[in-house]
Amino acid sequence: MTQPTQDFILETRNLTKAFKGFTAVDDVNLNIQRGHIHALIGPNGAGKTTVFNLLTKFLQPTTGSILFNGDDITSMKPAAIARKGVIRSFQISAVFPHLTVIENVRIALQRKEGNSFHFWRSEKILNRLNDRAQELLEQVGLGKFSDTITVDLPYGRKRALEIATTLAVEPELMLLDEPTQGMGHEDVSLVTDLIKKVSKDRTILMVEHNLHVVSELADRITVLQRGAILTEGTYDQVSANPQVREAYMGTAADEVEAENAKQAAAQEKDTEVVA
Amino acid sequence: MNNWKLNLFLLVLALAAPMALYPVFLAKVLCFALFACAFNLLLGFAGLLSFGHAAFLGTGGYVTGYLMMNSGLTPELAILAGTISGGLLGAIFGKLAVKREGIYFAMVTLALAQLVFFIYLQAPFTNGEDGMQGVPRGELFGLIDLSDNFVMYYFVLAIFVLGYWIINRTVHSPFGQILKAIRENEDRAVSLGYNVDQYKLIAFIISAALAALAGSTKTLVFELASLTDVHWHMSGEVILMTLVGGVGTIFGPVLGAGFIITMQNYLSGGEMGNYIHIIMGAVFVVCVLSFRSGIVGQFMKFKRDNFN
Numbered sequence: 001m002t003q004p005t006q007d008f009i010l011e012t013r014n015l016t017k018a019f020k021g022f023t024a025v026d027d028v029n030l031n032i033q034r035g036h037i038h039a040l041i042g043p044n045g046a047g048k049t050t051v052f053n054l055l056t057k058f059l060q061p062t063t064g065s066i067l068f069n070g071d072d073i074t075s076m077k078p079a080a081i082a083r084k085g086v087i088r089s090f091q092i093s094a095v096f097p098h099l100t101v102i103e104n105v106r107i108a109l110q111r112k113e114g115n116s117f118h119f120w121r122s123e124k125i126l127n128r129l130n131d132r133a134q135e136l137l138e139q140v141g142l143g144k145f146s147d148t149i150t151v152d153l154p155y156g157r158k159r160a161l162e163i164a165t166t167l168a169v170e171p172e173l174m175l176l177d178e179p180t181q182g183m184g185h186e187d188v189s190l191v192t193d194l195i196k197k198v199s200k201d202r203t204i205l206m207v208e209h210n211l212h213v214v215s216e217l218a219d220r221i222t223v224l225q226r227g228a229i230l231t232e233g234t235y236d237q238v239s240a241n242p243q244v245r246e247a248y249m250g251t252a253a254d255e256v257e258a259e260n261a262k263q264a265a266a267q268e269k270d271t272e273v274v275a
Numbered sequence: 276m277n278n279w280k281l282n283l284f285l286l287v288l289a290l291a292a293p294m295a296l297y298p299v300f301l302a303k304v305l306c307f308a309l310f311a312c313a314f315n316l317l318l319g320f321a322g323l324l325s326f327g328h329a330a331f332l333g334t335g336g337y338v339t340g341y342l343m344m345n346s347g348l349t350p351e352l353a354i355l356a357g358t359i360s361g362g363l364l365g366a367i368f369g370k371l372a373v374k375r376e377g378i379y380f381a382m383v384t385l386a387l388a389q390l391v392f393f394i395y396l397q398a399p400f401t402n403g404e405d406g407m408q409g410v411p412r413g414e415l416f417g418l419i420d421l422s423d424n425f426v427m428y429y430f431v432l433a434i435f436v437l438g439y440w441i442i443n444r445t446v447h448s449p450f451g452q453i454l455k456a457i458r459e460n461e462d463r464a465v466s467l468g469y470n471v472d473q474y475k476l477i478a479f480i481i482s483a484a485l486a487a488l489a490g491s492t493k494t495l496v497f498e499l500a501s502l503t504d505v506h507w508h509m510s511g512e513v514i515l516m517t518l519v520g521g522v523g524t525i526f527g528p529v530l531g532a533g534f535i536i537t538m539q540n541y542l543s544g545g546e547m548g549n550y551i552h553i554i555m556g557a558v559f560v561v562c563v564l565s566f567r568s569g570i571v572g573q574f575m576k577f578k579r580d581n582f583n
Contacts, residue, residue, distance in 0.1 A: 056466065058462070058465075077470075078465045078466065079465050079468050079469055079470045079471070080468075082465065082466055082467055083468040087466060087467065087468075088466050089466075090462065090463070090466075094460060094462065094463040094466070095459075095460065095463070096455070096456050096459035096460050096463065097459055097460070098455075098459055099455060099456070099459060103452070106452070107452060107453065107456045107464075107467065108467050110449060110452060110453070111467065111468050111469065113449070115449040116449055116450060116452075116453050116469070116474075117449075117450055117473075117474075117477065118448060118449050118450055119444070119445040119448045119449075119450035119451065119477065119481065120444060120445075120448065121448050121449060122444070122447060122448065123447045123448055123449060123451065123452055125449065126449055126452065165467070169467060169468065
């Protein structure tokens, strides 16, 4: 049964989304390799989040198809896609704010218990999930916070909780929509480490603005511009591409510049040492 | 948790209350308390604002009233039939409404409830503006005569406790957990694989059925089913009761209903009767502006801030 497509966990073929008179995503062919961390980058309005919404069916594509493990999932509903093992996060932290931290994780674990429609039973039967939930919380460094009401957590920890919740459903493919957006330096490195940690045995597709994070995490990068793929490759390939540097005007271009300068400096150092 | 102690205390209080207060008044409070609790199951725990719950209250009332007058069923069966009718109507409303969100959800429920109102206004069996009068209370299980107000009150209390228990259980069930998750962040619930429309629909049906249970019981208490119960004013009033008591708290709606009914009864008797709507409006404004979490919500916040 192994087909050549099996190397790719997720593929899109000619994926297109047109809103009234405006093509947000234009003929995108993505191939996400199993086990990779794949980053989707591009300037504001390049259609990254739209692609995410298409992949998880929060939006319906105008044309084109989406294949997950070789199966066409283009016409499936969002909840059904989630049940297949494609779990997404959102730009704003996707937690259940007025529930406790452990309840957040338990809700994700609960689905496979098959009792989620049982309104006549006590919620105490969910306590058997507590050990597993606690384990997941420890994994993201939230072990101490299990009984905290989620809304009281600082932002970075909310994102960590979100990752724990996502892990709870044991996704094959995690889609992370700007996991470090709006974070301070400390939180960024916390979340970056976390993503690195959980990426074992998993495939991750992420939208990310922070190029430093991308350079540190991504095995492969796709650059979107005006809804279409501009280029694809490793970080070095992509960042060397003059079109990419042009697309990243303003601060982002500076960032690429700075990043390259840093690397150049590091290389220089190396050569100096060698010399 | 010493919640059960509090519940026991309240139950004893409810059992003793008719010694001090008029039992029909108390039964009325309990009917509306159940109605508000049923409504709150949707608003407080699933985050769905229905503006059409009067349709279920009224449907329960009319069905039970009609059966008591024409079929010779015993009251418990007539109430059961009213409850089921409300549940079925809720399934139709819910099916159409849960696909919409926020204000559109409220508008769909309002529109459907208005439709139901006009059906009852025109249908011959309801007697239109006059209402269904002289509904017999009948004999419970064919044995216990309910015409005595004290007996009736204890019957209503038993129904209320049952309804309240069902709501409490639903909220604290695996299903209730998912409902709360949907209230908190619907997209996230979807992205974790939950088919949220189905959960909302089930919650809607439970809520509608219990609202109809309240309406059925109320018809027996007053020996009357009228258009008042299906009018959209009633849908508004239950929102007010829930907000005043504390939305999203289990006990809040009971207090809110007690407060509003007491106020209405007290005011309508006196010379302030003409101003009743103005006063209710003022209460609503004050409530929304200054204590949005309601009596119970405010109390719990106070407890949290000062004793923890």
